[in-house]
Amino acid sequence: MVARDYGQYDGITQALELVGERWALLIVRDLLVGPRRYGELAAGLPRIPSNILAARLKELQAAGVIRRAPRSRIVLYELTPYGRELEPVVLAFGAWGFKALGDPRAEQIITPDSMTISLRTAFRPQVAAELPATAYGARFGGDDLLIRVQGPELAVTRGDGPADLAFASGPGIHRLISGELTPEAAIDAGVVEVLDGPRILLTRFATTFHLAA
Template sequence: MAARDYGQYSGISRAVELVGERWALLIIRDLLVGPRRYGELAAGLPRIPSNILAARLKELQAAGVIRRAPRSRVIVYELTPYGRELEPVVLALGAWGFKALDDPREEQIITPDSMTMDLRTAFRPQVALELPATAYAARLGAAELLIRVDGSSLDVRRGDGQVDLAFAFEEGAGIRRLISGELAAECAIATGVVEVLRGRGDLLNRFADTFHLAA
């Protein structure tokens, strides 16, 4: 029995019963990036009370959405195949929610996992297919990501490495303004919204073409 029962027999009501409780979809969002230990999930969702995180994990396991798995002598949480079917739903919700984003408030954070999923949401494989393979390193606060685009394939992971362009956003609003087209790549660099750390600054245009969401 789900934590909430709407008393309706429909696919949508059942889906909301399974994953509609507060924090559930954010847990799923982070697990779409990869398996996580309990502490890693808590660190990525710093406002979630520990009892709520434990309850959501238990509910999602009971629903067959996630499972506990041993990895190198530690227990991680990972999505089941059934849970992974939520990926297009989460990406579509991210694109829909992007339209309502304002500039971030001071207390709001961007985590590596949230930024990874935002990039997956904004990725345009049909555009990338026509562009040369490119590697980027993007930094925004604590989020440091290595982004590799090769044709219609996208790989995003934490860390740094050999890249064609490394850049940093001055503020959280910068990435929204860039991928929405509100701010052109050249202007982003000229105004300091984006700092080129190394590599070819003109490749920021390619990044903005590859990752785009309409505001």
């Protein structure tokens, strides 16, 4: 099923016809974090109309990008192996878009899945490999993420747990990740609130997760 036909024959055109419709790539972004139920996808994309979400899911299934995966009494949507090939594309696209981020508008939010992908995008495994293993408990709005860094490996999961540093932030976290604000300046400006643990570990976080704006 092709929602839009550009009338051209090349790989970029074909890719746009498969995932270029509005919301499609954000659905892929969230499914890169893990399988999701329909309601979870809708909750993670609060502005998507239900008919558009249903249509995009059908289109992505028809394109072989995602599939329905019945589990017990529920149905999950997950990426196919072909769909998972989009991960480096999505991360590169996110890094490119990060350069154009301005200050967040009042109505703009970050979700656990969008932040997870942002962290994957900003993660510097070669830098992390030289640093001690560290667990960060991050609260974004009402959602908690547990960010574990061990050598060049990154694991981000929902929920809380034992952490060396716990902090709270919002969309303004991009100012720390970009280097616009130093860790101390981010704390002083209220962009980051340290909830538990030594403040100096926020410097390690900013060193481990960095994207040039």
